[in-house]
Amino acid sequence: MTYWDGRGNAEIIRLALAASGTEWHEGVALDDPRFKNISSEEQMKQLMSAGVLAFDQLPLLEIDGLNLVQKMATVRHIARTRGLYGSTPAEAARIDIAVEGLMDYRSSKPLKAGNGRYLPLFERLVHANRESTAHMPCVEGATYFVGNKMSIADVVFFWIISDKEDYEAYLGPHRLLKALYAHVGASDGIATYMSSGRRYPRPGLEGYLDRVKSTIPWTHGLVERPPMLSESYHGTTSEVEVTALALLVCIAVTTTLARHT
Numbered sequence: 001m002t003y004w005d006g007r008g009n010a011e012i013i014r015l016a017l018a019a020s021g022t023e024w025h026e027g028v029a030l031d032d033p034r035f036k037n038i039s040s041e042e043q044m045k046q047l048m049s050a051g052v053l054a055f056d057q058l059p060l061l062e063i064d065g066l067n068l069v070q071k072m073a074t075v076r077h078i079a080r081t082r083g084l085y086g087s088t089p090a091e092a093a094r095i096d097i098a099v100e101g102l103m104d105y106r107s108s109k110p111l112k113a114g115n116g117r118y119l120p121l122f123e124r125l126v127h128a129n130r131e132s133t134a135h136m137p138c139v140e141g142a143t144y145f146v147g148n149k150m151s152i153a154d155v156v157f158f159w160i161i162s163d164k165e166d167y168e169a170y171l172g173p174h175r176l177l178k179a180l181y182a183h184v185g186a187s188d189g190i191a192t193y194m195s196s197g198r199r200y201p202r203p204g205l206e207g208y209l210d211r212v213k214s215t216i217p218w219t220h221g222l223v224e225r226p227p228m229l230s231e232s233y234h235g236t237t238s239e240v241e242v243t244a245l246a247l248l249v250c251i252a253v254t255t256t257l258a259r260h261t
C-alpha cells in the first residue's frame with residue numbers, strides 16, 4: 001500500500017484488509033523498500049510517470065496482481081475476494097445500499113449534522129436485518145447491517161465512527177448501532193489492528209499534513225497541476241513487469257548492436 005503516514009483515504013482500506021484477515025505492507029511502490037510511506041513530490045511523480053495510478057491519485061494498493069486505486073473500488077475488491085460481501089447477490093446489493101447511505105452520511109459537514117437524519121435510518125436497517133436473520137445461525141448477540149456475518153457495510157460504519165472520540169456518546173440512543181460498533185471493534189482482525197500500533201493517530205503522525213502538501217503541492221494551489229506524465233496505463237502489476245522487461249530487452253539489444261557497429 002502506498003500512502004502517507006496518516007489515516008486519510010487509506011484508512012478504510014486498512015480496516016477492510018484487517019477485517020478480512022489480510023496481512024499488508026506499507027511502502028512506496030517502485031521505490032526503495034526501506035520507505036514506509038510516501039513523502040516527496042519526486043516519489044509521487046515517479047508513480048505518475050510509471051502509469052500505475054489510474055487518476056494520478058493515492059492510495060495505491062497492489063494486490064492480486066492489480067494496481068488498485070479509488071478507495072471504495074479497492075475496498076469492494078477486498079470485500080468481494082475475502083468474504084466481506086455477503087453470501088448471495090441479493091445480500092451484496094443490500095450491502096451496496098448500506099455503503100452508499102453510509103458514504104452520504106460521511107459527506108455531512110460536519111458529520112454530526114448528519115446524525116439526526118442518518119443514524120435512525122441505520123438503526124432501522126440493522127433492526128430489520130436482525131428480524132429477518134433471527135432464524136439463521138449467528139454469532140451470539142451479533143448485529144450486522146446485512147445477513148448473519150460481518151460485511152464491508154459494517155466495516156465502513158466502524159471506519160466513520162471510529163474517527164470520533166467516544167462512540168457511545170456519539171451514537172446516542174441507538175442501541176443496535178452501538179452493539180454493531182462494539183462487535184466489529186472486537187472482531188479478531190480489527191481488534192488486532194486497532195491495538196497494534198499500526199493505526200495512525202488522526203489525521204496522521206506529526207507533520208503529516210505538511211508532508212501531503214509537499215508531495216502533491218498542486219492540490220493546494222501552490223503550483224500548477226503537472227500534465228499527465230505517462231501515455232500508458234498499467235492497471236495490473238504484471239503490465240508494469242512486462243514494460244520493465246521490454247525496456248531491459250531494448251537496452252540489451254541497443255547495447256549489443258552498439259558493440260557490433
Ligand SMILES: N[C@@H](CCC(=O)N[C@@H](CS)C(=O)NCC(=O)O)C(=O)O
Pocket residue numbers: 008009056057058059069070071072216219
Ligand atoms: N476518490 C479518490 C480520491 C483520492 C484522493 O483524493 N487522493 C489524494 C490524496 S488523499 C491525491 O492523491 N490527490 C492528488 C491529486 O488529486 O492530484 C479515492 O477515493 O481514492
